[in-house]
Amino acid sequence: MNPLRESELVETRRHFFGRTATGIGSAALASLVNPDLFANTSSSSAATGGLDGLPHFAPRAKRVIYLFMSGAPSQLDMWDYKPKMQDWFDKDLPESVRNGQRITTMTSKQSRFPIAPSMFKFNQHGQNGTWISEILPHTAGVIDELAVIKTVNTEAINHDPAITYIQTGSQLPGKPSAGAWLSYGLGSMNENLPNFVVLHSTVNGGFGGQALYARLWGAGFLSTRHQGVSLRSNGDPVLYLSNPSGMSQSMRRRMLDELAALNQERYAAVGDPEIQSRIAQYEMAYRMQTSVPELTDISDESESVLEMYGPDVKTPGTFAANCLLARRLAERNVRFTQVFIRQWDQHGNLPNDIRRQCGIIDQPCAALIRDLKQRGMLDDTLVIWGGEFGRTIYCQGKLTKTNYGRDHHPRCYTKWMAGGGIQPGIVYGETDDFSYNVTDKPAHIHDLNATILHCLGVDHERLTYRHQGRDFRLTDVHGNVIQDLLA
Amino acid sequence: MLARSTLAVSLGLLLVTSAWAEEKIDFARSILPLLSDKCFNCHGPDEASREAGLRLDDQESAYAELESGDRAIVPFNLAESGIIDRILTDDPDIKMPPPELGKSITPEELELLKSWIDQGAEWSGHWAFESPELSPAPNASSPWRSANSIDQFVHAKLRAANLAPAQRANKETLIRRVTLDLTGLPPSIAEVDEFLADASPNAYEKVVNRLLDSVRYGEHMGRIWLDAARYADTHGLHLDNERSVWPYRNWVIDAFNRNLPFDEFTVQQLAGDLLPAPSLDQRIATGFNRCNVTTSEGGSIDEEYYVRYAVDRVETTSTVWMGLTAGCAACHDHKFDPLTQREFYQLFSYFYSLTEKAMDGNALLPPPSVKAPSRLDTIHRNNLETQRAAVEKQLAELHANIDYQDASNDIVLRSLTKLERTWFDDSLPGVVQTSGDGESAWKYVEAPDHPVFSGKNSTRQQSDGLSQQYFEKAKQKLKVGTHDRFFTYVYLDPKNPPETIQLQFHRDSWDHRAYWGADKGYNAGKKGTTNHHMGDLPATGEWVRLEVPAGDVGLSVGNEIDGWSFAQSNGTVYWDKSGIISVLPLNSSQLESLNLWTQFREQVRHPALPSEIQAVLDVKSAERSADQQASLRKHFFEQVHPSFSTSFKQPLADQASLNQQLAELEKSIPATLVMEDLQEPRQAHVLERGEYTLPREKVDSQTPEWILPRDESGPANRLGLAQWLVNPKHPLTARVTVNRYWQHFFGTGLVKTSEDFGIQGEYPSHPELLDWLALDFIRSGWNTKRMHKQIVMSMTYQQSSHFGPDKLAVDPENRLLARGPSYRLDAEVIRDQALSVSGLLVGTIGGKSVRPYQPPGLWKPVGFGGSNTSVFKQDDGPNLYRRSMYTFWKRTAPPPSMSTFDAPDRETCQVRRARTNTPLQALVLMNDVQFVEAAREFAVRVLTEGGDDVETRLIFAFRTATSRRPTDTEIQRLKQLLVEYQTIFEKSPEAAEAIISNGDSKPNGDVDPTELSAWTIITHLLLNLSETVSKA
Structure with missing residues (x-):
């Protein structure tokens, strides 16, 4: 590449125009003459703005929907069936199992580590007879689409470092999140919507639970344009999207035309290519003012689809509504959508709370899988479910047969993946009788992230960014693609 | 960014490749970075990952015979140099770099290597670790009339690249550029006009001097420094509660404004607390390294966080002062630079012994902290303390002058005359009706x-839980006299004793209660006269007399009570005769006797008596210490003795008032986080893979010797570290600092990677200039303002920034500086500029952070329920219009209008901001109420200050926003738009009203709404112009 050509790829050029940057002026002007020409070109699968040479190989998935259960759901009460534990009720966790493993200071001063067997019934579902807890009846219905990974593990034992770790590959703030990496590497497939969208879910109408942090969808040292954009259920879905009161869209159009014309004048005088780029950004902003409301307006969804997601789907901000929105974003080829739902941090009163949480997420999760499938989109959409770590077999606080709490457990926990590139209907890995240690096929969170990138056609070792003299990547210097998970 | 850095490299190579045939290859510039990038992974400083015993970061090893018998590099001898064979071979087993590493040597790089070996493979160290060298400024015949040394270095380089410098920018551009760069605010039209009218040769210098003297200079430079300091108003991790370290921000602003030399600026921030007799200011400065993120997450392990905090401080300190990516050496020896893991932990040791706790407790002021009074506070406090000392002196003198003989020293006060009045016994005092909620009334x-x-008879009540029996509206009221005490008789059933008994007295309300036993009566939990605790329950099975001083339950002389209540929690209780006793007070001659007064007060309590005096009175007289006796005596003279107490009255009142004022002042004085070391340092260890659970050998505080040996006579603590950093011989500090200054004015540093001066960092575009500036900076006594002035006075800085197509093609990033700087303004400057041109800006300097507009509901979806920053409450009034550096920075949800324009998250140290250009930025400028409101106020200014006709007003508006006159086309276009919008708003007065009602401030009522709304569109458009949000 000659320097001039490359200069068009530098920061000042937006990925929305990316490789067609030479045509930027004419594109912008065309849209000025006829705004409709651009107003509804929603999406195409041709990406713009990614890196040369990416994807590294043919991707199996084009986009990701990541359902993040913040607070760490208990694998013991949902997925990791441990029938032998029924005989261990209130007996001490053998030291040979814990083996000196560090535990949080919330329970390290407990005099005992009494075992709390799950109070929930497990049944076998699907072609492989996968054991699933009774509190996930809908998810059980789509089990043949899922790859359940029982051996996910991490080193972090507290929420902040753990969630930062799984999202960015580092326990310390400052690194880009997975969605930002993919936006940086693969570019955008939709000129009218952000490339990485974050959805926050309410629980019982409010937020609460473990804190989240902007860094979880941040771009770290990558350009800020790769950071996740929150799509909000209250107020403007995208910040500052609405015109100020008193300004209609036609008035806005006229003002932008004039703005572009004056900016063009200036460009002619000083020749700064940044000015043309800015004209294009204003056009994109204008298009977002149309495309975002169209995205969030679900009046075009059929009753049967809405029914599938459950009654909450009509209440904006609920997990059900967000799952539907995630599908609509996927349809529009938004690269990475991350749905957060909090309040899984069940140190006490776990049975009640987890029942409530499953009641919220179970049906929408299953509906999302079915909905993607019926539209033929599950093949190239990767869906991921899970939290930042697991929970302990031993009880935190008072133990009865029907009430107990569980502390943080990083050594094994369960997540599931489905869709683009993932082997459907399998269970991966095994844990010991206490769901304390991995006995077969560990899946470290770096391995998981490597696998996610792999599904998108990205070699996790080759998607790097030079920062402070070092080539950083999502998986740091670790991670192996889990071949057994791949279809 | 990747594209950008490849560009820089290829540009560098382009210049090199064209020249290498004739020119000598510069090892430090061309070969070392290549070896570092492609080979150091296995043949670099990190011993643990070294292969074949070969290190290419070390001349001796690179030339030596290896285990295999080969030599990697043989000077002048390509054929014998194994490195070339290894690159050329097709055998994947021996090919270098190994294919699986994903790095390969390009043909150009290979040619470079070969030429270098051919030329004799001359070796040198990495440029940045060698001392700066003073090269004389090239005597380039410059087209610039007044060139300074900077210009001569730049021009020499331009000539070598066949580029001509640009003309000087016009005066309007220049004053806008330099005003924005030095103050972060645009110039006013008056300032522009003054400059335009000044034809003197030093007109520009006058402007520069004025700006350097402006207090806005310190704010602007301080704001940029705060990125490096990772300053924020919350802890950052988990709860992300508020913290108070903003007095440190004040310190930074002030330090720039008083031009604190950079060496002192350094020492005070890193080790101000360790200076001999540190001033308050010097302690506040150490807030720099308390700005790191901290946690108090339940379950966290202290040891882990002590390590993390110290690591962060090493990384930050290394980045800011040395451009060293030290963090890489936390887990292993640095892969590229000679920093060993051991050296990392020696640096770590400096920061590992703070008195801070690992858990911040989610507190506003996790210790150590200091009170940080403003100058005004200090003056005020000194003043009050002086006054108080004078009053205390006066009091002492009064005491000293008392000549007192107790005439009644021997008299024993036998019994006090008491008048006892029974209010009710067998019947009630004119009461019609009694009430109660127990077993019976x-x-x-x-x-x-x-x-x-x-x-x-007596009354009886048996209760399960809390109950009472009472009467009110008694016709015969009970009047309270001086020193009066209520009395009653009570009998507690020994078989069923209560937990609490309580008396309640009714005057206007029942808020006069006294209880014995557990706090389970009415108004339980309250304290004071509404629920006064008298003591333990009395003995059971016998009649006991209870007394309650009327003052204890808030009743005073002259009050009349008309109701009485007996209350109890559980148990069976009998009550009988009740009333009031009055004690005859001492007469005035008796009051002259300390002896009599003491005896009186031993028997008769007074609620107003100071508790410490009451405590003395409660001690048996024979057992009182001399001190206790003295305090009684003092109290007696000051408060009791009829004539002495008169002379004490005024000074005591003065003293009380001063004490109260001081207490209030102390309460209002903020505090701020500071550094402080433990008496016994915490022992640092090398940590295997950086894991706090895997300590290896012990290490003590020490600086890397290969950078510069430390003066061992200096202190072996942070102070020693700071002094080492600003040692004039330190190869990095001055270079790194002037490079950041350069970056501030030109957008890109002479070393583009301003955070990395290591081998992987970019080679300087003008190495001699960088060294010259660094040495000049040191020689000047680390004079920051002087350096800033030197840069902005250069013709290089003053060039026009117009992009000629030729220059764009050859040097798109303007690294060779053939034109002036131009780029988008920082987030804060964009907002401050809008506030400034609208006249909304509130110029108060310093203070606590403020909460201007942000869209609702941003903190809630991420905030932890128990966090004190989970709900955003917007400020109102002046706080909406302060400079952006004062905006409250919540780390886990930063202000969106700032982060959208690339303000860093402030979680980690940042010394270089990105500059993106995105549609979300367009949305902020289009729709953020802050900008719409500013546009309206800007329009008000246009209509009230901008002249009378449309054209004059347009020129005023345009000049206010951009500092330049609009062209005729621009005027025509804006005029046309104005007319269109006037028509629209005439037809739609509601829209006009709505447009001008955005924001909390109210529009000027004297201005016609249609006119104002149409102009608001114009001014809003001007605020959105690419030119307005850029400096050029």
């Missing part, structure tokens, strides 16, 4: 079945 019972103290 006011139940009289008689002997012998029940205990009776007086008369024929």
